[in-house]
Amino acid sequence: MPRKTPLDSFDRAILRIVQRDAKTPQRQIAEAVNLSAAAVQRRIAAMEAAGIIERNVAIVDARAVAMGITAIVEVTLINERTHTVDHAKALFEAAPEVQQCYYVTGGISFVLVIVSADMATYEATTRRLFSTNESVASFRSLIALDRVKTGAEIEIPFLPTP
Template sequence: MARKPATARPALDRYDRAILEIVQRDNKTPQRAIAEAVSLSTAAVQRRIAAMEKSGVIAANVAVVDPDAVAATITAIVEVQLRDERAATSDRAKDLFRNTPEVQQCFYVTGGISFVLIIVAPNMPVYEGLTRRLFAENELVVGFRTLVALDRVKAGTAIVVP
């Protein structure tokens, strides 16, 4: 998911933070149950959730799918080095990675590499095809390194809200 541009957002109070903690665990939690848990009325919880959605604090309501349940058995962490760091080069790479469904996460980073990607694929032949298209045959890329995950120890989606 593309990050929305930074805009002025209202400060989150302790109620907003408590609501976020609950909906990040399960966004189908009934609003009356949230209201009870945070000591607010159901209407107040509804207003606060709507405001956080409108302001972009809550960026999306999605289902987290177990990769094993859909035979997405290969998880690869890939370091990608671009040929240069010019804006046009990195923007083209960002567009390519953003528009590749198998790329689950993409981070533009510092420290000697350009990007770190999390890629999920059903098997090695599919992953190999992706590496050819995204990296080996891509004139923007000068090198890449793959780390294949042996075990998904933790794959959280919740953000700790201070």
């Protein structure tokens, strides 16, 4: 259900807060944005119903759960036909190791972020997703040395004052 009205300054302020911590109490959000807790609750529910807030998740430190390898992988398909692309999208979306997947332009087809416990596990993942996949022409792995910044917070600009 697409939202009919654009986000106002209250919605934007609420989004800035819940992106940092979705468990922030609504009364605390209400105080920060100068609304009642009930108004904040209605606005959050409306943004969820409209798909602006897609879901509430916990961001887990991969190292804390023994997933020490993070790889950024460039994947080039054999062609960009709809069937080939759709098959790859479905495969990558279903793979639990794939944390992020982007269908991109610029000479490659996809950029993936993959986490694995170790290099042996990562190699098994690359064999399953790429090496034995006849739709994949090539892939290139970039292994992260350090996680400098992770997360999905989007900067929500303030509305200009009229």
